[in-house]
Amino acid sequence: MTETITKTKNQTKTKLVIDIAIFIAFLIAMDPRSSGIAVHEWLAVSALAAIVVHLLLSWDWIMQTSRRIIGKSNSQTRINYILNWAMFIDVTILMLSGLVISKVVMPSLGINLPQGFAWRSLHDLSANVFLLLLGLHTALHWNWIVDTVKRYIFQPIGRLFSTSSRKDITA
């Protein structure tokens, strides 16, 4: 029982750290004119690995909701599930179109793909849609974000200050 609670706590912490990393990485990668094309492309490729870890950590929720989605599930879970699928499809389109029009990653691997205007416009469109979906995803998980940040970031910092002030008083 205690082992399961510790495992869940560790998973939640890992999830929070990875989610914050993905969020910041996407915010930087979303503006290639500011970050530069090399940073934009390599950051996006590494974000793909982080997304796989994010999906692995949410695996139980994905499986449970996939089984219940047609029958017993409330409207918020359904909206969340549909939004997550939309995000998955959009991020796949975003990554693929990005790889096809790549100027750094694919040429560095010795691959030169034939490019077209369609891929460029698809990349721009999917990036704009992704920013919207990212906002919605964050909004729907806002309560979880606030609770987890309080529990794993603010409370330990607060405890650190309270113990140090107690030490000062006793000294």
Add this chain to the structure above:
Amino acid sequence: MKTVGRVLIILIAFAIMMGITYSIVGASSSSNNMPVFQNGGERFSPNREQHGFRDESRGGSGFGMLFGLVKNSVIVTMIVVLVALPKNFLQQKRRAVPVRIK
């Protein structure tokens, strides 16, 4: 072993989606006779610097990177405020409604 299997499932899902997208875009661009360039069609593109465009490949300064980060953060924050606040307000209202006992 379980994790490796799950990773494989996720990667297969990615590959299927990419395959579908690639075939759809390939089919639509060939039916529209859209031009296809090798190496990004740089030979045909105008001199961007000369026409007042900034070269994306060079990247911006630290300030520019910060501006991009702030701009996207503001967009996400606006969406969060527009969705999360009304959602929480409705949830609190629903909780506050007293339940009638017959």
